[in-house]
Amino acid sequence: MFKIVSKRPLNEAKTVVEFVIEAPLVARKARPGQFIIFRLDEYGERVPVTIAAADTEKGTVTIMVQPVGQTTRMLNLLEAGDSIADFVGPLGRPTNMEGLKRVCVVGGGVGNAIAYPVAKGMHDLGIEVDMVAGFRSKDIVILEDEMRAGVTNLYITTDDGSYGEAGFNVTKMKALLDAGNQYDEVMCVGPTRMMQRVCDATKEYGIKTIVSMNPIMLDGTGMCGACRLTVGGETKFACVDGPEFDGHLVDWDGIIKRSTYYADEEKAAMDHICRITGGVREHG
Amino acid sequence: MAIDEAKRCLNCKRPACMEGCPVAVRIPEFVAKVAEGDFDEAYRIITSTNSLPAICGRVCPQENQCEGKCVRGIKGEPVGIGRLERFVADYHMNHGHKDGAPAVPAGNGHKVAVIGSGPAGLTCAGDLARKGYDVTIYEAFHKAGGVLVYGIPEFRLPKAIVAKEIAKLEHFGVKIITDAVIGRAESIDELFEEGFEAVFIGSGAGLPQFLHIPGENLLGVFSANELLTRSNLMKAYLPEYDTPIRIGKRVAVVGAGNVAMDAARTAKRLGADEVYIVYRRGMEELPARKEEVHHAQEEEVIFKVLNNPVEIIGDENDKVTGIKVVKMELGEPDASGRRKPVAIEGSEYVIDVDSVIIAIGTSPNPLILTTTPGLEATKKGGIVASDETGATSRPGVFAGGDAVTGAATVIKAMGAGKVAAAGIVDYLANK
Numbered sequence: 001m002f003k004i005v006s007k008r009p010l011n012e013a014k015t016v017v018e019f020v021i022e023a024p025l026v027a028r029k030a031r032p033g034q035f036i037i038f039r040l041d042e043y044g045e046r047v048p049v050t051i052a053a054a055d056t057e058k059g060t061v062t063i064m065v066q067p068v069g070q071t072t073r074m075l076n077l078l079e080a081g082d083s084i085a086d087f088v089g090p091l092g093r094p095t096n097m098e099g100l101k102r103v104c105v106v107g108g109g110v111g112n113a114i115a116y117p118v119a120k121g122m123h124d125l126g127i128e129v130d131m132v133a134g135f136r137s138k139d140i141v142i143l144e145d146e147m148r149a150g151v152t153n154l155y156i157t158t159d160d161g162s163y164g165e166a167g168f169n170v171t172k173m174k175a176l177l178d179a180g181n182q183y184d185e186v187m188c189v190g191p192t193r194m195m196q197r198v199c200d201a202t203k204e205y206g207i208k209t210i211v212s213m214n215p216i217m218l219d220g221t222g223m224c225g226a227c228r229l230t231v232g233g234e235t236k237f238a239c240v241d242g243p244e245f246d247g248h249l250v251d252w253d254g255i256i257k258r259s260t261y262y263a264d265e266e267k268a269a270m271d272h273i274c275r276i277t278g279g280v281r282e283h284g
Numbered sequence: 285m286a287i288d289e290a291k292r293c294l295n296c297k298r299p300a301c302m303e304g305c306p307v308a309v310r311i312p313e314f315v316a317k318v319a320e321g322d323f324d325e326a327y328r329i330i331t332s333t334n335s336l337p338a339i340c341g342r343v344c345p346q347e348n349q350c351e352g353k354c355v356r357g358i359k360g361e362p363v364g365i366g367r368l369e370r371f372v373a374d375y376h377m378n379h380g381h382k383d384g385a386p387a388v389p390a391g392n393g394h395k396v397a398v399i400g401s402g403p404a405g406l407t408c409a410g411d412l413a414r415k416g417y418d419v420t421i422y423e424a425f426h427k428a429g430g431v432l433v434y435g436i437p438e439f440r441l442p443k444a445i446v447a448k449e450i451a452k453l454e455h456f457g458v459k460i461i462t463d464a465v466i467g468r469a470e471s472i473d474e475l476f477e478e479g480f481e482a483v484f485i486g487s488g489a490g491l492p493q494f495l496h497i498p499g500e501n502l503l504g505v506f507s508a509n510e511l512l513t514r515s516n517l518m519k520a521y522l523p524e525y526d527t528p529i530r531i532g533k534r535v536a537v538v539g540a541g542n543v544a545m546d547a548a549r550t551a552k553r554l555g556a557d558e559v560y561i562v563y564r565r566g567m568e569e570l571p572a573r574k575e576e577v578h579h580a581q582e583e584e585v586i587f588k589v590l591n592n593p594v595e596i597i598g599d600e601n602d603k604v605t606g607i608k609v610v611k612m613e614l615g616e617p618d619a620s621g622r623r624k625p626v627a628i629e630g631s632e633y634v635i636d637v638d639s640v641i642i643a644i645g646t647s648p649n650p651l652i653l654t655t656t657p658g659l660e661a662t663k664k665g666g667i668v669a670s671d672e673t674g675a676t677s678r679p680g681v682f683a684g685g686d687a688v689t690g691a692a693t694v695i696k697a698m699g700a701g702k703v704a705a706a707g708i709v710d711y712l713a714n715k
Contacts, residue, residue: 025469039426045518045527046426070526086426088463218518218527221424221465222649223434224510225492230501235494240651254501257602265528 001083002038005060010142016066016110017076018052024059026051026089032121033095033212033244036061037220039086040074047071048217048239050114051090061087064113064142091220092243095121095187095210102128104183105151106173106198108190109135114212115189116143120150122187128152130176130183134169134190138162170197177205185210188247192256199247211247213238215255216262229255286371290318292356293363300353301365306699307334307407311350311365318368327376330369335410335453336403336698338377338445341370343436343542344695345573377448388456392416394712397480399466399652402430403694404486404685406453407701412708413456420480422464427517430488431686431694434517435509437546439553440576443516467651472659472681481715482680482708485667486701489686490649494642495538499596504532504604508539508547508643515550532638534558536607538593539643540565542693545576547641548585559585560635564592564612564625588635590614592627596640606634645691656681666690674704675711682707 003022010016026036035050047069053062067076078084095118103122107115112133123129129151135141137160148154156164157172165172173186186209188198195211202209215238218224222240229236232249236242293315301311310329317326330337346352346366354362394417398405401423409419427433432446454460466472472483492507494500511531514520520529535551537544540563548559561580563570566589570577581587591609599605611631614623648665660668660677667676667683674682684700686692 025464029469040526043525045525086463088424088426088465088469090468091465218510218513219425219434221651222491223488224513225494225507226510228494228501235496235500237491240491240649251501254602257503262528262530265530 001085002087003083004078004080005058006080007078010064010113011140013139015140016064016113016142018062018064019075020060020062021084021087022059023061023087023089026061026087027054027056027059030054030061030090031094032118034090034092035220035243036063036087036089037091037217038063038075038084038088040071041085044074044085045071046086046218046220048091048214048220050117050212050214050243052113052117061089064110066110088220092239093241095244097122097125097127100127100184102183103130104173104176104181104186105129105131106169106186106188106190107131107133108169108188108194109140110142111190111194111212112142112147114214115187116147116150118187118189118212119147123151130181131155132157132169132172132176134159134172134194135163136160168194168197170194170201173198174201177202177207183207188212192252195247196252199250199252203248209247210244211250213243213245213250213255286318286368287321289364290315290368293319294355296355300355301350301363304349304351304353306349306695307340307702309334309340309350309369314372315363315365315368318372323372323375323379326372330372333702334698335407335414336449337369338373339403339432339441339449340695340698341366341368341373342441342445343693345542345693347574349695377445386455389414389416391418391457394418394482395420395480396482396484396708396712397422397475398484398486399472400424400430400486400488400685400687401428401450401460402486402488402685402697403432404488404687404697404701404704405430405484406432406450407698408484408486408682408684408705408708409458409701410453410456411702411705413453413458415709417708418457420459420461422466422470423460423462424465424487425517426462428460428462430486434513435543435546436694437512437516437550439549440546465651467655472652472656472678476680481712482682484674484701484704484708485652485676485681485683485687486685486697487649487652487687489646489691490651491647492642493645493647495593495644497593497595499598499604500642502596502598502602502604502640504598504639505596506639506641508537508543508641509646511547511550511641512543515554521554529554531556532604534560534637535639535641536560536562536588536593536635536637537641537643538562538607539645540587540589541571541643541645541691542573542576543691544641544643545572545580545585547643548580549583551639551641552583552585556639558637560588560637561585562588562591562593562607562609562635564590565622566590566614566625569622590625591635592625594632597634604638604640606636607640608632608634646686648687648690652687662688664690669700669704670707672703673707673710674700675707680711682711 518527685697
């Protein structure tokens with residue numbers, strides 16, 4: 001069992017919640033860009049989540065979760081001191097930071113929870129990092145203090161203009177490029193369509209762009225192929241070949257369709273937990 | 285009934301059946317004990333060389349091994365060796381040992397790490413633990429058993445049996461650490477630093493192969509590994525489990541090995557009305573165990589042999605609507621000795637299906653090879669290991685099973701685990 005050491009919401013709307021989990025084996029090796037898979041209990045599904053931080057000495061791993069699906073909502077019903085059945089990792093390849101001097105990191109919504117540890121990891125290595133963190137509105141902004149402390153320049157945008165600069169993160173990134181900023185690479189994490197828009201934009205500027213993918217996964221070790229996607233015409237597995245890929249080579253339309261396969265089952269499961277158990281599992 | 289069947293054994297002077305067994309079970313001896321009604325002694329004889337008899341009795345391709353070599357089979361039916369083994373193991377499981385649980389040997393202080401808890405790892409761990417070695421198994425999944433729990437369905441190998449075989453290993457002192465991905469969480473070098481004196485890699489085959497034809501990423505196309513893992517390991521077919529599974533009404537399974545048969549029969553049980561096995565060679569070349577093919581046929585799985593998929597077709601929402609195949613004919617024997625299938629030009633047609641399961645094999649998982657310096661790989665990405673000792677190019681590191689050979693059978697993996705256990709004993713004795 002893996003104990004929840006602490007839990008806190010990251011914004012006023014509580015759309016993103018941070019969990020610190022006791023997992024010494026994972027903490028020892030975790031690198032930015034990697035993920036874990038957790039399972040609540042015997043009945044639970046295996047759910048991949050990016051590693052936000054790891055403390056080798058305390059043996060803890062931090063994850064940030066958006067409680068929108070069946071499993072993440074049930075996780076959110078647990079409190080510090082409770083335990084979950086499984087927490088395995090680190091999985092996937094760490095972010096490649098070699099040879100980079102200046103990078104623009106673009107995050108969208110909860111994607112900022114994934115982008116931030118990578119941005120900070122780069123900055124810790126002495127890489128100059130401009131981060132554009134986009135949110136829909138002020139009440140869902142997360143990690144502002146952490147991001148401000150962890151990168152060179154932070155730009156917050158909101159779609160509705162309720163905080164930071166009004167507009168999309170893509171627009172701000174373009175403005176930075178138009179202003180003559182030179183980047184070795186753009187790193188981008190967020191909703192699939194947003195990442196696609198960033199990639200379309202950076203293509204025009206000829207800047208290499210890395211995206212972090214989060215497709216449906218099962219085992220997370222390369223065994224099932226559920227997370228496969230087409231990159232540069234080749235089939236790749238996000239869990240072992242990724243999760244980060246060259247965004248200019250990714251087949252975006254294929255990814256969007258594949259991620260919807262179990263949408264009906266997920267919806268039925270959500271109705272089920274709300275209606276029957278009020279969110280708490282009755283058996284087991 | 286078992287006694288009557290056992291009495292058919294001629295107790296040959298040179299038992300051909302034993303030559304056919306990858307773990308060299310002393311077949312005539314155990315069969316003789318069954319004939320005498322001494323099932324305890326029969327069990328002791330089997331387990332002196334085979335640590336997982338209840339499993340082998342169910343999943344071995346006996347027709348190519350022991351039963352295939354049985355003299356009785358030349359005229360008529362061979363002795364039902366597999367079923368007898370299964371009977372003895374099940375009898376023992378239900379009745380226990382006459383004299384109580386077998387004694388646990390005193391520890392010899394040597395620490396060995398085993399990576400993977402599938403048939404190769406369990407066998408290697410079992411053999412070493414029975415000799416007093418201090419064995420720790422690292423398993424990437426949340427449950428021990430490897431392919432025995434994620435791959436082979438309940439209807440063919442009840443999971444309670446696997447759990448009991450694993451509990452027996454734990455009785456001998458084997459420690460099992462689940463949720464531990466070696467190659468990521470810890471490297472093999474770190475295992476040595478922690479005090480392990482030898483490491484056995486039995487990490488299995490891993491990556492599912494795809495056909496590389498158009499339409500393979502459409503909605504409703506799965507690897508057999510995915511379908512079987514959802515069903516067997518995650519128990520997605522039971523309503524109280526959260527993992528989703530969705531299979532259509534008309535399913536094409538591409539491939540014709542044991543995994544393909546398991547996938548086809550699982551699809552039937554998940555509610556598919558029509559299930560096709562699509563295979564580019566003929567019935568004669570079918571690689572699955574005869575018994576599995578027979579079961580699949582009984583369950584009305586339709587065999588579309590000499591049909592090679594060329595494209596998977598989808599609708600405007602990218603959902604699978606059919607699989608286009610080309611008819612094949614058999615030409616000259618190829619490198620594998622089987623007659624090579626050749627496409628008949630212009631014979632393409634579409635089978636209407638809403639799901640396609642790809643079951644054409646797996647390639648070795650690169651995780652350990654890429655994180656262990658000095659470990660040599662084969663051209664196909666397997667780990668190079670000696671047939672005689674399981675030794676790899678790194679001193680103290682041994683390997684066996686699908687991680688070495690690519691996808692093969694449970695019993696071959698067990699044989700390799702056994703060989704490596706002996707190899708490790710020798711290595712540690714001479715170190």
